[in-house]
Amino acid sequence: MPLLLKGGRVVDPQVGLDGTADVLVAGDRIEAVGVDLELPKDTEVIECAEKVVMPGLVDVHAHLREPGREDEETIASGTRAAAHGGFTAVCAMPNTSPVCDTGSAVRFVIERAEETGAVRVHPVGALTQGQRGEALSEIGDMVAEGAVAFSDDGRDVQDAGMMRRVMEYAKAFGATVIAHCEDEPLVGPGVVNEGAISTRLGLPGWPAAAEETMVARNIRIAELTGCRLHLAHLSTAGSVELVRRAKERGIVVTAEVTPHHLFLDEGALVSYDTNLKMNPPLRTVEDRKALVDGLLEGIIDCIATDHAPHAPHEKELEFEVAPFGTTGLETAVSLVVTHLVAEGMMEWKHVARVMAVAPRRCLNLPEVRLEQGHVADITVVDPEARVEITPEWFYSNSRNCAFVGSKLLGKASEVVVAGRCVVRNGRVIV
Numbered sequence: 001m002p003l004l005l006k007g008g009r010v011v012d013p014q015v016g017l018d019g020t021a022d023v024l025v026a027g028d029r030i031e032a033v034g035v036d037l038e039l040p041k042d043t044e045v046i047e048c049a050e051k052v053v054m055p056g057l058v059d060v061h062a063h064l065r066e067p068g069r070e071d072e073e074t075i076a077s078g079t080r081a082a083a084h085g086g087f088t089a090v091c092a093m094p095n096t097s098p099v100c101d102t103g104s105a106v107r108f109v110i111e112r113a114e115e116t117g118a119v120r121v122h123p124v125g126a127l128t129q130g131q132r133g134e135a136l137s138e139i140g141d142m143v144a145e146g147a148v149a150f151s152d153d154g155r156d157v158q159d160a161g162m163m164r165r166v167m168e169y170a171k172a173f174g175a176t177v178i179a180h181c182e183d184e185p186l187v188g189p190g191v192v193n194e195g196a197i198s199t200r201l202g203l204p205g206w207p208a209a210a211e212e213t214m215v216a217r218n219i220r221i222a223e224l225t226g227c228r229l230h231l232a233h234l235s236t237a238g239s240v241e242l243v244r245r246a247k248e249r250g251i252v253v254t255a256e257v258t259p260h261h262l263f264l265d266e267g268a269l270v271s272y273d274t275n276l277k278m279n280p281p282l283r284t285v286e287d288r289k290a291l292v293d294g295l296l297e298g299i300i301d302c303i304a305t306d307h308a309p310h311a312p313h314e315k316e317l318e319f320e321v322a323p324f325g326t327t328g329l330e331t332a333v334s335l336v337v338t339h340l341v342a343e344g345m346m347e348w349k350h351v352a353r354v355m356a357v358a359p360r361r362c363l364n365l366p367e368v369r370l371e372q373g374h375v376a377d378i379t380v381v382d383p384e385a386r387v388e389i390t391p392e393w394f395y396s397n398s399r400n401c402a403f404v405g406s407k408l409l410g411k412a413s414e415v416v417v418a419g420r421c422v423v424r425n426g427r428v429i430v
């Protein structure tokens, strides 16, 4: 049935749109964008007055845990969490069990997503076999099966010579390498940012230098090899500065930041809440501000959630042994509206840029535009919706969210994927 998103504020910086208009969807395509559109018979009308209509948001960094840890998340539950959060597509990280390091493993993710997914899933393949950093994985086979980028996320390739070979190999296939920048010997047993807070809490420190040395190394190897490099979840002011200088020198490097690093700092850790234990860790107030500034200035290209579901019996362990990570798909949009848009720091066209346009450019994903003939992947946000993040809020199989208890502003009210409405009035309907 044709669908009309009526009277919303339609925002797409790619086509210079920011004003009240209707969007007509027929089949899997956008039929027209404008006013007083002629409607086909039986068009379903969704009122979007006071709402913002954007190109479908994409999260380039999510852990969907299937295969291997279906108790924590599945492609079915993770894509429903993504839809609930306003995303029309997610990139699935390869640190599953087994690791996604072959063509057949990539095909499994794509087929499961077609069978059970609520939104699009783009698989990311592993750089090295088993993510052990010792031998190249089958990048060519994975590209052929549909992997969109390559990463050993969860770890960094520790050996610089291996990282060089990996980037040379990835470049031959035109693939982007996503680097999780962490020098493991420098981190050691570290679990929180190294500094006054780690001392006060009596927890081992994870120094900023352990990220920054690898950001610098990976940028330098990207320059050497000409490989496209995307830096995952930057967490320090020093990393932002390194990316700024690399971009000034014309190196092809892009970067993402997570909502938790943008909106939380290490001060929150006095609670010893293991949902605040992430890799990289929450940093200082100054780091947090540098990340926000870096995003606003475009040094950091996009927001990605690093959605990392974990089972309760694992997160309920003591801080030092609990796993790293917070879920993020279902809270990202509300956090951005609350802390950036409502505060007057970010305009809607900028939100569309950092959550829909730039992340696709970072990984060379197909463009999504609010323009006639383009595929109808659309996110509608109600900026005035008031949401309270309770344990019942989530469609994810996991509840380990750093923002449980928060009262936020703004919520995805409708989500359209390939012309099909998967979220209506804020609820997932598929």
Ligand SMILES: [Zn+2]
Residues within 6 Å of the ligand: 153, 154, 155, 180, 232, 233, 279, 280
């Ligand atoms: Zn990571």
